[in-house]
Each structure stands twice: as structure tokens, then as C-alpha cells.
Amino acid sequence: MIKKILHIFLLLLLFAAAGGLAAYIAASLIIKAEDTIPVPDLIHKEVVYCLEKLSDMGLNTKVKGVVYDSNVPKNYVVHQNPEPGSRIKQGRDVKIVISKGPYRIPAPVLTGLSEREAALVIEENGLRTGFKSRSYHKTARNEEIIAQSPIPGRLIERNAKIDLLISRGPKPVAVKTPNIIGLGLEHAILEIEKAGLTVGKIQNVVVENTPLGKVIDQEPPPGGYITEKRRISIHVARPEPDPRRQSGGGCGLLRYRLDPGFLRRHVRIRINMLNFTGDLYDGFVKPGEEIWVIPPKTEDTFVFVYEDDELVDSRVCGQ
Secondary structure (H helix, E strand, O other): HHHHHHHHHHHHHHHHHHHHHHHHHHHHHHHHHHHHEOOOOOOEEOOOHHHHHHHHOOOOEEEEEOOOOOOOOOOOEEEEEOOOOOOEOOOEEEEEEOOOOOOOEEEOOOOOOOOOHHHHHHHHHOOOEEEEEEOOOOOOOOOEEHHHHOOOOOOEEOOEEEEEEOOOOOOOOEEOOOOOOOOOOHHHHHHHHHHHEEEEEEEOOOOOOOOOEEEEEOOOOOEEEEEEEOOOEEEEEEOOOOOOOOEEEEEEEOHHHHHHHOOOOEEEEEEEEOOEEEEEEEEEEOOOOEEEEEEOOOEEEEEEEOOOOEEEEEEOOOO
């Protein structure tokens, strides 16, 4: 009987201890819950607002770092720890990372560069070429950058576009087309060059009752106005033989000897065939020295010899 009573007493004692422990745990949880507060959402909030908000809640603000972010304005929160909604005790730290805004660089200096050079600089700086416009300019060479937007030195974001104003060079000057019809070929070329124009294609034409070596037609026709870069094409009768030529017919080998004297002379031998004009020889030659060149022997190919930029000899190949 005594054992039974003792057993019942021990059971009651265990139940009482378990109840007390449960009450203690529940009270502790209630007290702990009352000591913690939820962490506010600070993401994309201005840093001053965050400082005031955490201070009012009894929490400490700790800046963990600053980063560039093109999607978050400068001085706004990018990241926080603990995350929003987490519960912590008052007096604890809330760590934040602040945005420095988009990464910016100064716009490079592009004015004075060629269009190709500017494109390389833009690419090297992680930028893009924007709108391109072109205009004539008195002093800037063709393809030179004469203006840009944004201006050099202004801070811009990576991958931003830079608009360019590109020079077309000086505006072409319109000049009156000279009348060279009826002139000899050499005289006609001198008139073209005197007008600041360029000789274009020279076509050899045989026409009855027309003096040999005379210009019978030109394109564009005389009297109009054309730009300085325009070429004038010439139709000319077969020229008379030149006594200074020392080779046989055609242009298999052209030999040209300078007159005796004391000073070197600048000799230039140019060829005009089809739509091509170029130099076969260009250099300074001693008096009495002889120059040998072999021009292409084709129909309607003209060779001109200049001494100190003065036309002194010409011939037609393929005759």
C-alpha cells in the first residue's frame, strides 16, 4: 500500500515538474518574441531614410560597401542583411550596401580625329557611335570629326552613344568651264589646269578636214559652272609628230633628254588612259640627263611630260 501511494506521489510530482517546465518555456518564448522586431524593407530606399527608419526602431545601421549599379540611383540601398521581414532584437546591426549609381566615364576627345580613328576610340572606351551627320568645313579635312555630343569630358555611362559631326572638307568652288575646242592638245591642257580643273579621259578621234592635234569636243561643254574636283574629258584629232621624240612610232619606249644647263629640274611624266591618270615618273633630273620609260602601248593612251610643272611634251600611244 505504501509503495502504491509513493508511486502515485512520484507521478504527480513528474506532472507538476513537466507543467512548470512548459510554463517556463512558454513564458520565455513570449518574452523573447516581445524583445524582437521585424527588419524593414530598405531595398531601393534612400540612405538617409534608412538611417532614420532604423534609428527609430532601435536598430543600428552598418554600411557594408558601395557598388556601381545602373538600375539603382546613387545613394540608394542595393542590398541589406538581414533580409526584410526577419526578426532581430533591438540594438542589433542591419548591414546595407549603397549604390554609387551607373558607372560613368568622361566622354573622350574625338574632334580632330578621322572618322575611323574616332570609331576605334569609341569602341575602346566601351561606348557606341550614335547619329552621324556630315557638313562642309573651311579648314577641316575630309572625314575629320569637327563636333561631338556629348562634349569631351562630360561624364557618361558605359555603352552610351556619341553623336558625330563629320567634315566633308572645304566646300567645292564652282568655276566656269573653259572653252578649249579648237585649241591644240597641250594648250588645252594648260587652260584646264589654269582654271583649277583636272584633265579626264582623252579620246583620240580621226576627223576629216580637221587640223591634227586640235580639240574637237569637250565634256562638260564650255560656259557652264562645275566644281573644282570635276574632270574635263577631251576629244582630240591625232596630234602632229613632235620633233623632240626620239623613239619610233607609238610608245614602246619613251626617251626624254633635258636641255643643258646648271640646275636640276623637276620632271614629271604622266599617263592618261581610259579613266586613269597617274605618274610614270616623278623626280629631279640633272641637265642633259636622259629619262627612259615604257608606257602601255594601247589605243587612246596619252603621255605628257612636265618640267617644273610646265607641259613641254606630249604623245599619243597606239599610233
